């Protein structure tokens with residue numbers, strides 16, 4: 001009998017003693033099993049998000065058996081709450097539990113998953129407190145409940161546990177710990193039942209992919225969404241916005257969409273959703289003029305309805321008992337409330353050509369939002385409404401654009417499980433560059449996107465460092481709502497900022513294909529090193545660890561440490577941001593040969609390197625055999641159907657392959673099959689030279705590839 005089996009028998013016995021029952025698992029999607037405890041509530045995260053699993057995507061994942069720990073997961077209902085216990089083994093690491101800002105390793109944490117504005121500590125109160133975690137052992141657990149769930153992520157140990165830590169004498173034993181090893185994750189769901197999903201791997205990356213596909217696959221932004229965006233200062237009028245867009249063009253900085261912050265509406269906090277006649281006397285003409293400049297308009301708003309809004313009276317009976325800044329709170333769980341809000345936004349903005357929204361203030365703080373005692377006419381509790389309000393605003397606005405067969409890409413300050421396919425990026429008011437990178441890493445574990453937005457800086461150095469990071473993120477943005485900054489605000493580094501803004505545009509074919517992988521295959525475009533092969537504490541790495549001397553193998557030592565300041569961007573790139581005051585940093589390279597993104601030079605293999613890039617560069621490294629398709633540096637994304645010349649870069653010595661994604665870039669026709677993948681290959685010829693090829697376009701499918709040139713970045717490759 002193996003250890004897991006003995007453990008299972010003992011757990012069953014313990015369960016009988018404690019009243020905890022094991023769970024019956026039913027496979028609902030390939031490699032995903034559902035277990036029901038008690039009577040789960042009908043109102044849950046997935047039902048609100050309304051996502052449909054991406055069946056096609058699952059066919060490209062390996063088959064996997066029910067994780068062996070399934071029989072050891074137990075649950076009971078006491079005191080009106082559902083308690084779930086999932087066993088842990090020694091050395092297992094946990095990732096996820098939503099959008100954390102300071103930590104990637106979650107084992108040992110106690111969290112209360114609660115939608116809120118991030119308050120500076122990883123407590124579970126965050127913008128996307130997704131109740132999903134991934135084990136380094138290659139399985140994941142998702143609890144589909146819209147309640148404030150308390151998580152003991154490996155904290156506490158049962159006196160009768162077969163796998164309990166041993167007592168140590170603090171007087172004499174240096175290894176004594178105030179937090180001894182814990183044998184389980186415990187989750188307390190304040191409801192008389194819960195729906196649990198047990199997600200198989202075999203690798204942590206496969207777990208994340210399955211979770212993303214369960215939630216409909218990742219969002220595929222319009223091409224223009226991956227360009228550059230500037231949010232103008234509050235109280236700007238039409239003339240100022242237009243002047244700013246003209247300045248971008250004149251100075252040669254790219255700009256695909258501009259965000260209007262408070263001031264475009266007649267009243268804000270709470271909002272009317274109606275244009276301010278003074279600042280925008282002819283909104284339709286303004287939006288059109290901007291579109292003629294190739295710059296789309298995104299509108300800031302919060303959903304709280306001002307007494308001065310034309311929809312106030314009709315919304316009144318469809319709103320919650322409490323107000324936010326004296327505005328009523330639409331009960332978006334009611335179809336009539338959604339329709340009313342949607343019609344208003346459509347009539348006032350989308351029908352004029354507005355391309356998207358930034359939906360603010362749907363997260364917290366408690367001081368602003370409704371108390372947990374508030375009542376909503378739909379009967380949904382205030383707690384559930386808090387956990388899902390971000391999902392509702394995303395879904396409601398997404399529906400407007402879907403109906404018009406036009407993609408959008410915007411911002412939202414709260415989200416939760418199930419929002420994976422919604423075209424929104426999270427942001428907040430916190431401003432630690434380092435923690436923004438950790439949030440970017442964690443976003444990849446929980447099916448949301450995050451932007452380390454740039455607002456203002458005390459120094460040119462900080463400005464450039466932040467800018468370099470945001471260029472390697474889901475939304476390249478300056479949010480100047482308060483500061484009024486522009487990309488060129490620090491003249492000392494204005495050229496370097498321009499270079500990186502243009503690099504973002506050059507890399508659009510890569511970014512777009514990587515988002516297609518997110519959509520079709522569930523692979524997060526921005527993600528932790530822990531999702532890279534051999535970089536997680538999985539069984540293979542653990543076996544290697546046991547047999548090696550860490551001093552001799554610094555790579556393995558690095559793997560056991562928390563890595564929260566470097567990340568993967570797409571299939572091939574490793575990004576290691578620099579922070580203000582730093583002139584050098586350590587970068588941990590996974591196994592395999594790695595090359596410098598800018599020069600193509602070899603930098604290391606499975607090692608920790610020290611880099612001193614200078615202020616001009618953010619360190620970026622590329623895997624051997626990588627293929628990065630790039631286009632010319634433009635100021636705006638290509639128009640639908642426009643042919644674009646490509647420069648295809650190859651790095652290293654190995655043969656390479658890449659799949660370039662193509663569609664019209666703006667509509668949902670890709671959901672009906674109107675897209676294509678082009679196979680790019682670089683192969684070594686008999687004469688020893690590398691040669692690139694790209695497959696022909698499929699007949700009748702989108703084809704925007706113009707002239708192709710090849711660039712072999714690594715000399716003597």
Ligand code: GAL
Nearest residue numbers: 261262300360428429479481
């Ligand atoms: C904040 C938001 C900022 C900005 C500001 C405008 O709540 O996080 O990004 O939009 O409101 O008042």
